[in-house]
Amino acid sequence: MSGAASSPTPLRAAALARVPALRAAHPGAFRRLGPGQRLALALLLGGTLLLGLGIWRLEIAPARLLAGLGDLAHFVTLMLPPDPGSWAQFRGILAALAETLAIAFLGTLLAAVIALPLGLLAARNATLHALVRFAARRLLDGIRGIDALIWALIWVSVVGLGPFAGVLAIMTSDIGTFGKLFSEAIEAADRRPQEGVVAAGGSGVARLRYGVLPQVLPVMAGQVLYLFESNTRSSTIIGIVGAGGIGLTLAEMIRTLEWQSVSCIVLLILLMVAAIDQLSSRLRRRLAGG
Amino acid sequence: MSHGGARPQREAEARLAPLAGAWRSHRRQRRRRALLAAGLVLALLWLAAWVAQVDPRLIWSKGGNVFGYFDRLLTLEGGAEAGARVWHDPAEWFWGWRRWLRLLGDTLLMAYLGTLFGALGGLLGGLLAAGNIGPGRALRWTVTRGLEVCRTVPDIVFALVFVIAFGLGPLPGVLALTIHTLGALGKQVTELVENVDMRPVEGVVATGAAWPQMAGFAVVPQVLPGFLGYALLRFEINVRSAAVLGFVGAGGIGQDLIEAIRKFYYNDVAALLVLIILTVVLIDAVTSRLRFRLLEGHAA
Amino acid sequence: MLELQGLTRRFGAATAVDAVDLRVPEGQMLGIIGRSGAGKSTLLRMINRLTEPSAGRILHHGRDVTALRGAALRGWRTGCAMIFQQFNLVPRLDVLTNVLLGRLNHLPAWRSLSGAWPEADRAMALSALEQLDIAGLAGQRAGSLSGGQQQRVAIARALVQEPAIILADEPVASLDPRNAMLVMDALADINRRYGIPVLVNIHSLDLARSHCERLVGLAAGRLVFDGPPEALTEEAARRLYGLEAAEAAAAPPQRVPVAA
Ligand SMILES: Nc1ncnc2c1ncn2[C@@H]1O[C@H](COP(=O)(O)OP(=O)(O)OP(=O)(O)O)[C@@H](O)[C@H]1O
Ligand SMILES: [Mg+2]
Numbered sequence: 001m002s003g004a005a006s007s008p009t010p011l012r013a014a015a016l017a018r019v020p021a022l023r024a025a026h027p028g029a030f031r032r033l034g035p036g037q038r039l040a041l042a043l044l045l046g047g048t049l050l051l052g053l054g055i056w057r058l059e060i061a062p063a064r065l066l067a068g069l070g071d072l073a074h075f076v077t078l079m080l081p082p083d084p085g086s087w088a089q090f091r092g093i094l095a096a097l098a099e100t101l102a103i104a105f106l107g108t109l110l111a112a113v114i115a116l117p118l119g120l121l122a123a124r125n126a127t128l129h130a131l132v133r134f135a136a137r138r139l140l141d142g143i144r145g146i147d148a149l150i151w152a153l154i155w156v157s158v159v160g161l162g163p164f165a166g167v168l169a170i171m172t173s174d175i176g177t178f179g180k181l182f183s184e185a186i187e188a189a190d191r192r193p194q195e196g197v198v199a200a201g202g203s204g205v206a207r208l209r210y211g212v213l214p215q216v217l218p219v220m221a222g223q224v225l226y227l228f229e230s231n232t233r234s235s236t237i238i239g240i241v242g243a244g245g246i247g248l249t250l251a252e253m254i255r256t257l258e259w260q261s262v263s264c265i266v267l268l269i270l271l272m273v274a275a276i277d278q279l280s281s282r283l284r285r286r287l288a289g290g
Numbered sequence: 291m292s293h294g295g296a297r298p299q300r301e302a303e304a305r306l307a308p309l310a311g312a313w314r315s316h317r318r319q320r321r322r323r324a325l326l327a328a329g330l331v332l333a334l335l336w337l338a339a340w341v342a343q344v345d346p347r348l349i350w351s352k353g354g355n356v357f358g359y360f361d362r363l364l365t366l367e368g369g370a371e372a373g374a375r376v377w378h379d380p381a382e383w384f385w386g387w388r389r390w391l392r393l394l395g396d397t398l399l400m401a402y403l404g405t406l407f408g409a410l411g412g413l414l415g416g417l418l419a420a421g422n423i424g425p426g427r428a429l430r431w432t433v434t435r436g437l438e439v440c441r442t443v444p445d446i447v448f449a450l451v452f453v454i455a456f457g458l459g460p461l462p463g464v465l466a467l468t469i470h471t472l473g474a475l476g477k478q479v480t481e482l483v484e485n486v487d488m489r490p491v492e493g494v495v496a497t498g499a500a501w502p503q504m505a506g507f508a509v510v511p512q513v514l515p516g517f518l519g520y521a522l523l524r525f526e527i528n529v530r531s532a533a534v535l536g537f538v539g540a541g542g543i544g545q546d547l548i549e550a551i552r553k554f555y556y557n558d559v560a561a562l563l564v565l566i567i568l569t570v571v572l573i574d575a576v577t578s579r580l581r582f583r584l585l586e587g588h589a590a
Numbered sequence: 591m592l593e594l595q596g597l598t599r600r601f602g603a604a605t606a607v608d609a610v611d612l613r614v615p616e617g618q619m620l621g622i623i624g625r626s627g628a629g630k631s632t633l634l635r636m637i638n639r640l641t642e643p644s645a646g647r648i649l650h651h652g653r654d655v656t657a658l659r660g661a662a663l664r665g666w667r668t669g670c671a672m673i674f675q676q677f678n679l680v681p682r683l684d685v686l687t688n689v690l691l692g693r694l695n696h697l698p699a700w701r702s703l704s705g706a707w708p709e710a711d712r713a714m715a716l717s718a719l720e721q722l723d724i725a726g727l728a729g730q731r732a733g734s735l736s737g738g739q740q741q742r743v744a745i746a747r748a749l750v751q752e753p754a755i756i757l758a759d760e761p762v763a764s765l766d767p768r769n770a771m772l773v774m775d776a777l778a779d780i781n782r783r784y785g786i787p788v789l790v791n792i793h794s795l796d797l798a799r800s801h802c803e804r805l806v807g808l809a810a811g812r813l814v815f816d817g818p819p820e821a822l823t824e825e826a827a828r829r830l831y832g833l834e835a836a837e838a839a840a841a842p843p844q845r846v847p848v849a850a
Contacts, residue, residue: 009752010784012710015717019709022716029686029716029728030709037705051406054399058460058541068456075455102338109335145567149446149534153551154559158359159352163342237444241537241548244342251538254450262451270442493678493744496638497751498668498695500661506703507691511682 079263093249093265097272100245103163103238104231107170112224115175119182120208125189136179144176148234152243163244170231170238177227185219186212222284229280236269363560376557384561390543394565396460397542398573400535401528403464408471409521412437415472416479416513417505423483423491425501434480440473445531449540460541467528467535478520482513519584522577529573533566591615592637592755592787597646599632599811606632608811609646614755617785619778621792621802623822625831629811630791634757637789638672639663650754668695671748673758673777677740681733685724685743688732689715692750711750718746722776738769745776756780758790762797770794774801795827 015022023030054060084090121128122136152169159165194211202210239247246265253261339346366372369382376383384390415437417423424430445466452462486509494508536544543562550558592614599607607629614620622630635641637648639658648656655666671692679688693711694702701707719725722742727735732743741761748756758777762770774790778801781788792798798805799819807815807822807830815822815830822830 011718011749012714012752015714016710018717019713022713022720026716026725026728029712047406050399050402054403054464057396057399058403058464060403060461060464064456064461068452068461071455072452075451098341102341105334105338106342106344109331141571142567145530145570146563147530147534149537150547150563150566153537153548154359157551157554158355159348164344164348167342167344233442233444237446240446240450250447251450254447254454257454266443266447270439273442489674489676489678490680492640493672493674493747494680494691494694496640496667496672496674496678497692497747498664498666499691500664500695500699502699503694503702507683507687507694508680511680514682 075259078259081260082264082267083260084264085258085261089261093246093261093268096239096246096249097268099163100235100239100247101232101272101276103166103170103243103245104228104235106167107235108174108224108228108231110167110171111174111178111227112220114171115178115182116220118175118179119186122179122183123186125187125194125212137183140176140179140183142176143172144180146173148173149238149241152238153241156242161242161244166235166238166243166245169243170235173234174227174231178223181223182216182220185216185223189215218287222287225280225284225287229277232273232276236273362556365556367557376560383557386546386558386561390546390562390565393543393546394569397532397536397544398529398569400460400463400467400542401525401532404467404532405471405521405525405528407464407468409475409517409524411468411472412475413479413510413517415476416483417509419476419480420483422486422488423505423509433476437473437476437480440469441477442473443470445470446535446538449535450538453539458539458541463532463535463540463542466540467531470531471524471528475517475520475524479513479517482516483509486512515584519581522581522584526570526573526577530570533570591651592789593649594637595647595649597633597636597648598644599629599636599641600644605811607636607808610808610811610813612806612813612816614787614789616787617781618787618804619781619802620787620789621798621805621819622789622808623792623795623798623805623815623830624808628808630808631759632811633808634672634759634789634791637755638667638670638757640672664695668751669753670755670757671751671753673741673744673748673756673761675760675763677737677744679732679740679743679747681731683732684728685719685730685732685735686712686715686728688743689719689746689750692747695751714750715746718749719743721749722746736769737765738772741765741769741773742776745773745780749780753786756786756788758788760791760793763793770797777801795822798822 084093118136118140121132122140124133148169151172152165155165155168155172159168189212193215194207197207197211235245235247236250237247239245239249240251242248246269250262250265250269253259253265338344364376366374366376366379366382369379371379371382415433418425419430419433419437421430424433448469449462449466452465456462456465490508490512491504494504499507532542532544533547534544536542536546537548539545543566547559547562547566549555550562592612594610594612596609596611597607598605598609610633622633624630632641636643639655643656646656647654650666650669658666680691683691690702690707690711693707693714696711697708716725716728719728722745724739724742724746727739727743732740735743741764745761756777761777762773765773774797777788777790780786790802792802799822802819805815805817805819805822806813807826809830815826
């Protein structure tokens, strides 16, 4: 474009004339692959092999993919416009949404209450003994390894179908997370106030009560709010396995192909989640502000 | 002597009185606010319990079931040592290990594929949605909204729909994980891109490079370590999710787990849970080490 | 010949560059001076079209490049290479790749993005680096180099663009005196050897006098001085740097024709 590109510029001509000499002087610069690129290539190759294995094992056939995409596009057209069906059904959906929120709230709060002592036991500077700390940590890790949906299934078979199983599911899956977060917050607590309490003759319990808790309580409250926020999402789906909330209705509508109701429910869920996000992040900001 | 000491004390008290009063009123105010908050939480608790029909008495009546259930999970139901704890006869306990390991492998592959496709899409989406380098306002708005939907709708809801469109099996599971990963990583990449150093970007644009080359050479090198870290974290999350997608028929170990729980095959439930927990903990350990190395390499 | 006609850029109410008329003949080494905020960077960035002009025209060999878009705009940018005060290299890429970035617009995207740079391009990049005495650093990460070295990498990147014009926005402002001298020497050498016109924004009057054959002075966005280095007396310089905005608008451009 520049006019210079059409006829070889002196720089280009000179460089082309000296290619063999340049090659001899800088062999590394002419290698297709530098050492870093070779590592990247090896990773790429490994990743691609694994991809191939996955495509083969999981039977991901292009034909099936295409046919499914066609169906999916059709479903999407059927979803518009969102429509709950009837007024009674709409009220049912709203009630299920309220139940979802209630499950999230109860589950989160119960989990926080139960996780507090566990978190203390799992924190280096508050535990009774290193062994207790180790046991508490492994217990929390194990609980966290199980998804809320699995807990929901288990609780359904223990206490039966319904929101109570959902509350227990949210509670158990959160105990692990809260325990870990709490213990980290307690370990990160500033040492100076604690030393102050001990220096004034306070006992170990007094150190925790006056040296640690005042510092970490706001942090913990923030974490509780944050998890409540994420639990409103989780509690929308535990109904899929019968543990109460909107998930049951949603799964039913999907299975009976009532696409307009499906899109209506999803829309309402998105609105509810967004509202809770707003509320909780505002509260958390207030907490952080003092 | 005595009245000589009393006077300064009385004076001190007189001087301190307003301070003590202020402190008391401050404390009262704080206490009132704390009480108010506690009252609010209690009221909400009561409301929530009413809405969710949680009857505290239920806890007492069902409390026994809980221990009974976990007791049965860990008691052998068949074999030579029936009635003993499961670990006395691991061969009987893990009788289906071949099938379970295969399903576990499939679960990991689902998580891998979902993370891989989702990460590639998320990288592209994040580049397109970033305010500082995005190629156009309309495109940016569309991509941002799309990413939002992808990340807010839970993956299992996508799986439910995909199972109907694509049929039962791991394919809908992989797609559901892909969509959710795309949304979550897309948001994170957007934030990474919006914080890059713009000088290299200008340097590359000034050479006459087009958008893809600018993104590839000036932006991607800057966001790569952060992006890989997020992708690894997402893989960890996806392994957990993939384990339950089978609940709705979207492949992986979840299909056996839901069957075992529904049909009360107690020992199988325990075995599958142990396998899942071990896998998740292992993946956690590996990815967190990798992420640490990545951060270190970036700092060096 | 590069020609600016009434080139103007406004940022809100402020006018950063105010109706600048300028002709730069082939092969000229032109220094642009003026105090901070005078509009020097904005002027150069408009020529490369990193900043859009508010009014006026930019002509190159009679072709209007003010309103180019898409591929034509990218071609123009390749043709007028830009060198920045902060080097603007990609720190995490190695030096050779940074220089090769100057070839991006000469290649299909897949070739550059997959790292399959043609041999001729690699040769050009290396010979540019050799010319600037830093070929030995080709494999190092650009971010690990000193400022002077990085600026020479940036000049090499500009060179391999095979530009018709080089724009340098305060290329030596972040360098120590020795490195500043090295970099200015390199620019002057390129200007002489290849006959490429160089427009350089520069704060150091000494370097401006020693390396440029013509100087133009900006004050408050207006061109207020134009002449050979000898014409920039102490008095003229003091005037240029002391002018307030209102005075600059009123002052007639002081033009001393350069023997071309
Ligand atoms: N992106 C921008 N937005 C708003 N104002 C700008 C912008 N860029 C430059 N300006 C303004 O335009 C005027 C000229 O700026 P410019 O950077 O061109 O000056 P300069 O001569 O290069 O100064 P320096 O020697 O400090 O680099 C200044 O008043 C500056 O504040
Ligand atoms: Mg400037």
